[in-house]
Amino acid sequence: MRRGLAAVLFASLASCSAIDEGGDVHPARSEVLPMGSAVLVALPDGTIVVEDDGRLLQYDPRAADAEPTVVGPATDIGEVHAAVPMDGAILVLASGGTFILREDAWIPSPLADALDGPIVDALLLPSPTGRGQGDLWIATASSLYRVVDGVAERLTLDESLADAQLAPARRPEGPALWVRLADRVLEIWRDRSGVIRTAALILEGAPDAIGGDADGNGWVVLGGRLHSIGADRRLVDRGVEVARLLTSPLSHEVWVIDAAGASWLHADGTLFHAPDVTVDPTQVLAVAADGSLYASGASIVRYAPRRYARVRGAPDGSLLVTPQTFDIEVEGSPTIEATIDGEAVAVAADPNRVELDPVALGEGSHELVVRVVYDDGTLPVTDRRAFEVITNATWTEDVQPLYDAHCAACHGPEGSAVTRLGTREEWQTRIEVILQNVDQGRMPLGRAPLSRREVALIQAWQVGGFDE
Ligand code: HEC
16 A cells, blocks of 8 residues: 655754753663574564574573573564564564564564565554554665554655664654655654654754654654653753663663764753763664663673562552552562552552552542662662542432343343342342343343453442432
């Protein structure tokens, strides 16, 4: 399919200058694999794929004592441009072809055959709604492709893409793509009706490199200097001469190796100097989704800006009815702080946890924020859980209407089922069995299961004491 690009608009970005005062950061350094191996790509799931002695190994550097898995022989993969999760597998787009990594096997993917030449760069843009697979963009020397449902759609551009670089960007309409050409940057996005539009970004001179992070910041190396473009779309000179810019659309952190060989880390809106990170800009380097920098040299070294910390318990976006425990997994004994809607809450120890009583919090939306601070110079880890508390459900307002709509046909006076469920008392007596049945989707029999909210309402009615 061929498709031209719609309207071309022009946007000019004004430049201003700012040098951050982030101070020093000391990422945790660990040797991941011994001599002779080179990191090819940091995958979205946190594992890395390395080439070692003619083999491809997949390895989880975060798991202590993990053994690398051999996923295949080292073929001519070339430079890896993107690794994107797709249908339970990972699609790897490289200059040497396209590959699929599924269940410990690394196999060539036919996608490369649909392209008119080797991949110059590739990128997965998040979907505008945040749900489902985003748009996969691939540049070859002469074409730009958008891969939709596994089909590569070619967009015609009048100029060479031989040296093109792709980066994620953000517009008010949603995610956008940046394409760095010889003399300018093209911005490509879908408007509200889905039509593809482009604009040329006018920068003072041709950018040496571009990148984009998971926070939607754009990064441009202009005249050798690092510039960022945030949500206000202002170009800010960050005061660093760049030898290498390392971004990933999955990582909130950005790494920069400057012209003097010093390393910089952009995290939490600030540029930090990382004095103990000593890498050479010509080394094979990769940024992982967690912000870690992998450097291949005499051995593979991982620099993790943050240590491990994770909140377990009800996932983000949950509906809460009953008391909940959020366990906080950490390494060693860092300081742990937690807030609910901005107010401090107690963190209990052994195991580290926050206990919440939805009834005490009250109906509505709440946010739990857990902050874990290590005193070794790594950055604090922040984990957020947004959830909604449901309380005060009543028989007449909430449960009876559910019964009428979803159960009465069978469990009412005329219904075929043996169990009668027409009254508040009948529900109260059988509440445990009812909750089990609706939660597991067995009831309503042969029909669409109740929504999470409907099940939560029944549960809230029970917790609240079966109000009339
Ligand atoms: C299409 C008919 C149908 C619908 C609709 C239906 N049920 Fe049932 N249900 C049955 C049948 C048939 C049985 C098995 C006979 C019995 O126990 O009454 C059953 C059994 C049950 C039982 C007893 C299970 C047990 O293990 O003892 C419960 C509780 C129940 N249903 C709850 C519900 C609730 C709550 C709804 C509505 C959200 C619902 N059902 C909707 C047909 C239905």
